[in-house]
């Protein structure tokens with residue numbers, strides 16, 4: 645299978661959904677930020693601090709090119725990955741791109757909880773973060789809208805919701821795996 649690239653704004657659930665999809669399908673999960681961190685022996689915050697955003701985007705592009713040659717992988721991109729260089733064209737040429745859409749309220753709630761490890765928003769107060777989400781999505785939409793598919797990702801808040809969202813995603817985009825995973829969380 646060609647790679648499936650999950651794209652979307654920070655907090656849209658790319659990593660949560662990607663990891664759960666990999667467990668359900670047996671494909672390998674790659675979180676692009678984690679892949680960069682392992683390869684560069686550094687975390688994203690430190691890479692931004694030492695090389696600036698331009699340096700980070702350059703690394704991100706190179707690592708994206710590398711993983712886009714892999715087979716049988718589900719790749720959770722960073723929120724900005726589609727918006728630089730030829731990244732979106734590269735993903736569309738090498739695999740299936742799925743843009744995760746979540747409401748403003750969902751993004752804000754998730755990002756308020758996960759602000760600290762994201763350098764672009766780490767120092768923002770709550771009001772500024774709300775405005776930043778609006779502005780950034782507006783600016784990024786021309787890139788995000790090049791995705792070949794769109795998928796709502798608000799329902800990832802409990803194990804049951806994740807299981808149902810995974811089942812929905814698989815039936816739409818990876819139907820060859822639809823028979824070998826449960827549609828509800830077996831632990832519930």
Ligand code: S3P
Nearest residue numbers: 653654655677722723724762763
């Ligand atoms: C970024 C999103 C982050 C990470 C970096 C920049 C962005 O990934 O790549 O902090 O520009 O939106 P997540 O979307 O996984 O938070």
